[in-house]
Amino acid sequence: MGTRDRILDAAASVLRERGIARATTKEIARAAGCSEALLYKYFADKQALFVGVLTERAPRLDPPAALVGRATVVENVTTLVGQLLAFYARSFPMAASILGAPELLAAHRAGLSRLGAGPEGPARHVQSYLEAEVEAGRLSDGVDPSAASRALAGAALFEAFLAAYAGLPEVPDADERARTIVAAVRL
Structure with a gap:
């Protein structure tokens, strides 16, 4: 599984558990086993992650x-x-x-x-x-x-x-x- 997919899977899990208001990109990166800088290489911000989860994981x-x-x-x-x-x-x-x-x-x-x-x-x-x-x-x-x-x-x-x-x-x-x-x- 590629890094982007790991980030999306982690984001889906963290967002379901904590909601978009309380979830942080730092938590998502940690759950994906990558740095926050690497997360931002694939997604500009938390909203882009959310849209990615909705379009690719929902x-x-x-x-x-x-x-x-x-x-x-x-x-x-x-x-x-x-x-x-x-x-x-x-x-x-x-x-x-x-x-x-x-x-x-x-x-x-x-x-x-x-x-x-x-x-x-x-x-x-x-x-x-x-x-x-x-x-x-x-x-x-x-x-x-x-x-x-x-x-x-x-x-x-x-x-x-x-x-x-x-x-x-x-x-x-x-x-x-x-x-x-x-x-x-x-x-």
Whole structure:
């Protein structure tokens, strides 16, 4: 395993345990078995590490183009919501700590903005899929992809919050939760 991968694995572990507000690059470097200087060779700052963990170590979402026409729209959206449940369950404990520290939140927000990332990403991903299905004629023009994607992502995030609050590493009965969330949106 290469140094960058060791750093990402260590960052994922430390961020899950301590949250982004309390984790330090020094702790992450120590956990990766490298110097902080070497960590900075691969990642500009803690926000870049966080984005790296989310994009390379968190559960992934199927690309919208790969889903269009593959199954029914409801089945595809249910798959995406299931993936959102897993993604949020993994990432929520890492990110939640930042909300309690306004100055850290501002710095984090600025850092993510520089990287072209932010919390709207998962909802935009689902929106892209829904827009593609509208274009393909498989989803009614009456569906608002932006509103539907925010409702779906918001429900998934809420379920991840409940799991984290209960001390659970994942959303219980995630497949069933995904089905009921999608059914409530009525695509």
